[in-house]
Amino acid sequence: MADDRMAEVFAAVRLGGGDPAAARRLLEELWNEIGVGGDPLHRCVIAHHLAELQDTAEGALLWDQRALAAVFGPGVPLDEGLRGFLPSLYLSLADSHRRVGDFDATRMQLAIARGHLDILANDAYGAVIHTKLDNIEAALAVASKEPLSAG
Template sequence: MTESIGTDSMMDAIGKAITEGRSGNVVSARGQLLDLWKTIGVGGDPLHRCTLAHSLADLYADPAQALAWDVRALDAADSISEQRVQEHHAGLHIAGFYPSLHLNLADNYRRLGSFEAAREHLDVARERSSALPPDSYGQLIRAVIDEVTTAVENRDTAVRASAPGVTA
């Protein structure tokens, strides 16, 4: 595994909050991330904004709330340079962010019953999936693209069993 280059206290704080959320402390994690969002601000470092928003979306069971954060994450990703990503972690590439970002948007739209919007984002996620690494993460994202595609075809708005984050 390629190591991170330098120390980024904001990414460390975001990572700590993400870990807190994954351990089940959703309310605390959400509060920490919202506080960090206030510190970063809407014009702050796009890598920070993208990472935080993408992770915060998973802490909302309501697909409309998750969608708002996933839109922020995609908007921020569009402002991240490859150089900025490489400064954070030499093994990352901005192109690899997009399949997951579009997949999350597709899943939110699907849960809201907006199947055409979901299909559009699934198409983009699939097109950009060639940027995913050939590892377990890449395999996971590709499998979930297929899973969400099936749910869209079936006009299923239920929470996926494999969905990250909170369910209630």
């Protein structure tokens, strides 16, 4: 059975490339509709993408924390679907901490992300995550709080 809610989420995410404000509004509506008791995977994906659409590092950090909280909520089984997001979630959290200038928290989140890299396949997604790790580490090494380039 197709996951209609996830289809709605990804439709909103696709808007982000052309109209970030519209994507943010739609994802926030979905977040509110799903609510606290909603599907953890939906909540995680929505919050993860909302973090990327924030105008401030503080806003991104808040949504990154919500994405991780959705995974580790009370009674939430850490299934393979959620576990597969952990490297990306911890890297996003590390990058948000870096951007707000909390370099100690950045180092901690990078260490946790490294501990979850073994779940990644040796494929294009895995390569993207490894590149993101390298980029965050390089920015941290020079104490940069600037956003990383998307490309």
